[in-house]
Amino acid sequence: MELNKIEILLEKYFQGETCIAEENELRNYFSSPDVAQHLEQYKPMFVYFPLAKEQMLQQEIPLLPIPKFRNEDKKRYVVWVSIAASVVVLLGIGMYVFYNYDNANGKQDLGTYDNPEVALKETQKALALLSNHVNVGIESVYYIKEYQDSKELIFKQ
Known part of the structure; x- marks a missing residue:
């Protein structure tokens, strides 16, 4: 057990x-x-x-001394950090301008035409395309009307 x-x-x-x-x-x-x-x-x-x-750890771990900066080293450090920071800021501004330049400059194609005759032809083509799609939608409405007529004959309303 x-x-x-x-x-x-x-x-x-x-x-x-x-x-x-x-x-x-x-x-x-x-x-x-x-x-x-x-x-x-x-x-x-x-x-x-x-x-x-x-069990206990018997080995001592030596601590490294913290390096002390002289006054000249501090000034150099501050100078290099400020140079690096300004480079980062300039790169950021440059990337922003690079990626947003097309939108700000207005290089978008809005479909505008300088020649009125070309504009008329393009408008007629767009309206013809729209008309064809509307006619397809209207044909399906005829089937609904035929269904409605058949329903009225069957139920004699």
Whole structure:
């Protein structure tokens, strides 16, 4: 019965569903000398955790000193940062002007014509195209009228 309980606790442990008391029970079982043969593979893991908790880092980590700037270095730094910032601002303005130049300059094709005869012909072509599409729509209305007439004959309204 004890072995079955340990196997269930192990399954819960690997699913992340155990409480502290159940984990202590597993740790006590695996630290004892009588561990079942098929569970022997888990023994190093449960024996290692308490040992790892007590380990301390003995090596000292050296801290690097913070470099100190002389007054001349600070001035050079400020000069270079201001030059870099102004270059970034100029690039930003240049990109904005480059991408928005066509819209601001009015280079959009509005379909305007200098010759009135060409404008008349183009307008007539556009109206003819519109008329054809409207006529197609009107033909479908005739089918609706025919349907309405048939309905009135059947129901004699």
